[in-house]
Amino acid sequence: MKIQSASVIVTSPGRNFVTLKIVTDEGLYGIGDATLNGRELAVAAYLNEHVIPCLIGRDPHQIEDIWQYLYKGAYWRRGPVTMSAIAAVDTALWDIKAKAANMPLYQLLGGKSRTGVMVYAHANGRDVPETVDRVGAYLEKGYKAVRAQSGIPGVAGVYGVAKGKGAFYEPATRGLPEESVWSTEAYLDFAPQLFEAVRVAHGMNFHLLHDVHHRLTPIEAARLGKSLEPYRLFWMEDPVPVENQESFRLIRQHTTTPLAVGEVLNSIWDCKDLIEEQLIDYIRTSVVHAGGITHLRRIADLASLYHVRTGCHGATDLSPVCMGAALHFDLWVPNFGVQEHMEHNPETDAVFPHAYSFKDGYMHPGETPGHGVDIDEELAAKYPYNPAYLPVARLADGTLWSW
DSSP states (O other), X not given: OOEEEEEEEEEOSSSOEEEEEEEETTSOEEEEEOOOTTOHHHHHHHIIIIIHHHHTTOOTTOHHHHHHHHHHTXXXXXXXXXXXXXXXXXXXXXXXXHHHHTSBHHHXXXXXXXXXXXXXXXXXXXXXXXXXXXXXXXXXXXXXXXXXXXXXXXXXXXXXXXXXXXXXXXXXXXXXOOEEEEOHHHHHHHHHHHHHHHHHHHOSSSEEEEEOTXXXXXXXXXXXXXXXXXXXXXXXXXXXXXXXXXXXXXXHXXXXXXXXXXXXXXXXXXXXXXXXXXXXXXXXXXXXXXXXXXXXXXXXXXXXXXXXXXXXXXXXXXXXXXXXXXXXXXXXXXXXXXEEOOOOOHHHHHHSOBOOEEETTEEEXXXXXXXXXXXXXXXXXXXXXXXXXOOEXXXXXXXXXXX
């Protein structure tokens, strides 16, 4: 079997997605997600100009060698653009290999380690009562884990909060990036009130998560983690920007609230120290941004040595292709923690028909050979690329801050 052709499909059924399709001379094909939110065309160009010409004629079963070729052979290693492109190739090749074996992908990885994949939903509200109601709505749907985010009085454009009542949260905007104003002081005073209200309304018998979204300094994050201890968070996500990983040591010294990080990390080298020094509890690297299934398995294996569990990023800035691949990985990986889950809109689901399903708080990737997600290219063509940017944040005095 040889790779006969490969193509990049860019589509925007509500938001932009980049998909790589690899076709073999035996008629089998596989697809991989290459979406990098806000920088989609950079990855598309990397694939078209630099990667695809190197794939033609290769044996698609040689997944490991192709991964090493694209990583080591480029000389300029790592980074989100390169690793997203490699991930798309890797995911598509695993899809082909599993289809050739007539098995669902998780079987090739070693079989399932659990009967289902626990996922968490996003409960977003403009204020505390609305967030509390949204948490309750997800619990009624059967979710066993819910992430809570709320608007903060006097702070406009808070992360995770939709612009209108009942609206779908979508941070990316058409045109130039939106700018929001951030107040750490207001947030630190407000956050404990939110989680107290959630626990009073719904009790302690479910997992409660929260995303700080890189907004704090280490000592501020330590204060937040300590103040939230009575509400028993499953995790506090991205408390500080991840570049200075020593920051997590200070947070660890002051709170027992579990820490999760990793959606912006792209390789095992980016998270090696965090894991080996046991500065985090959950590693959130994703299939698409961390080099595909091949590399994500290495990260998970390293993490397992240090009691760190997985919690893969899975928001709707990644396509159903990534979600399908992640669920196969989650079903297999021994040190699984939880999987993020945001429902895609109906247009996206139609472009990407899939075998995965949700029931009683758990998802399953399905038994379809491969990773179980396809693409309707004719329908995808009806949704052309629509440039969009993620927001930026500033403090009240205009200082640029982490969004």
